[in-house]
Amino acid sequence: GxxxxxxxxxxxxxxxxxxxxxxxxxxxxxxxxxxxxxxxxxxxxxxxxxxxxxxxxxxxxxxxxxxxxxxxxxxxxxxxxxxxxxxxxxxxxxxxxxRTINRESAKKARNKYLMRDALSQIEGLCPKYRHVLSFSDLQQAVKEVGIPGIFKPVGGAGSKGIFKIDENTNVEETYRLMLETTSPEEDKTFSYYPNEYIYEEYLEGPEVSIDGVVQDHIVYMTGVADNLVSEDYSLDYMEIFPSEKDDETIKEIKRSTKTAVKELGFNDCSFHLEGRVTKEGFKTVRSCCSSCWRIYCFSCD
Structure with missing residues (x-):
């Protein structure tokens, strides 16, 4: 048959x-x-x-x-x-x-700096950020973005290599520790974008996550969840689904998510976004400011 x-x-x-x-x-x-x-x-x-x-x-x-x-x-x-x-x-x-996510959008999904560059076209959706390829870049980024801030690898996963920088931080020691933590020899995950980092503004506010699917350029969202995250290591330890946020906040989160998905060119894939609800509105960052577009790339004819 x-x-x-x-x-x-x-x-x-x-x-x-x-x-x-x-x-x-x-x-x-x-x-x-x-x-x-x-x-x-x-x-x-x-x-x-x-x-x-x-x-x-x-x-x-x-x-x-x-x-x-x-x-x-x-x-x-x-x-x-x-x-x-x-x-x-x-x-x-x-x-x-x-029918899968295209290569350009997949790269934006994985490289946090490229993602930030794309989403920065949407007013109010991103925190301040700077590309970091050297220690001098980090020093300049801290001056321009300010503190507290988040220093992280552009191609990381699982919250590994996430450092918060504040007034008590030894920036040079943090950079050295970052190089050790994200060495491709120690963890092959970092072999895709070796020694490439981003420094971002730290944002206050509760974390939420949004899951959905994009097919034929139509964004379908399955729901919004409240994420409970540890303060020290930014690890998710509980999710409340559906979210207990008010209706207007949920609408804003969904509206911003749809705009971001379209700006990044996602299609024929599913997605998982984690962001924060700040005083200035919803922004695409995790509590540790680690943008998390987890693209599962499921596609069938």
Whole structure:
């Protein structure tokens, strides 16, 4: 009969409670599941139909492996759950002719400075920020943006390498620690944008998160949640869904999110935005000022 369509997963989430549900759902819909990953994750037999082992930090090798696989299989969609693989999924989608987020928008999703540059065109949506490529850049950024501020890598994930700078901070020591923390030799996640950082204005206000999907350039939002975040390390420890914010605030958050999504050119993907509700309105930053557009890149014909 008909060829079973395949969903190509690029790696999986590290948390068991998160990584299996999407696979179960896809299986119920009748899809064949293929996993492109650095190593065998050791999932229960029957969940993964085909396993392609490749160094997913090697973009070209991963793309080529996907192309070879697609020659003999009907790949209907490609998706990822990890920040680091967003640009890889865009490349694979382009090569296989699938409807995924485009490469330019994927780069903006991953590079916080490029994202800020794009969103700065929208008045009031971004905090003040400066690109940092050297210690002298950081010194100048602190002078121009002011303190307190947030110093972070442009291509980080999981709140790693987030430093708050205030009047008591030794800026030179913080820069040295940043270089150590984000060394590609220690963590390959930082190999995409090595030694590239951003310094941003620190904003006060409660954190919220918004999830949604963009298809055919129409933005659908599934809801807004209140995020409870630790003060010291900016780690999410609880979410309240739906948000307890008043109706007018929710409308502003959704309106700003829709504007931002369109400005970044997102399409044929899902998204997760974390921002803060400040006295001046909603701004696209986390409590640690780490912009978090997590693009899952799920797309099927």
């Amino acid at each position: 008909n060829t079973v369509e395949t969903l190509l997963y690029v790696n999986i989430r590290g948390y068991k409670v998160e990584r299996l549900k999407p696979i179960y759902a896809a299986k119920k819909l009748g899809y064949k599941i293929t996993l492109l990953a650095d190593k065998d994750p050791g999932l229960d037999k029957g969940l993964i139909d085909d396993l392609i082992i490749v160094d997913t930090y090697d973009i070209e090798a991963s793309v080529q492996a996907s192309i070879e696989y697609a020659k003999n299989h009907s790949v209907a969609g490609v998706l990822t759950w990890a920040d680091k693989d967003v640009e890889l999924v865009a490349r694979i989608g382009e090569e296989l002719g699938l």
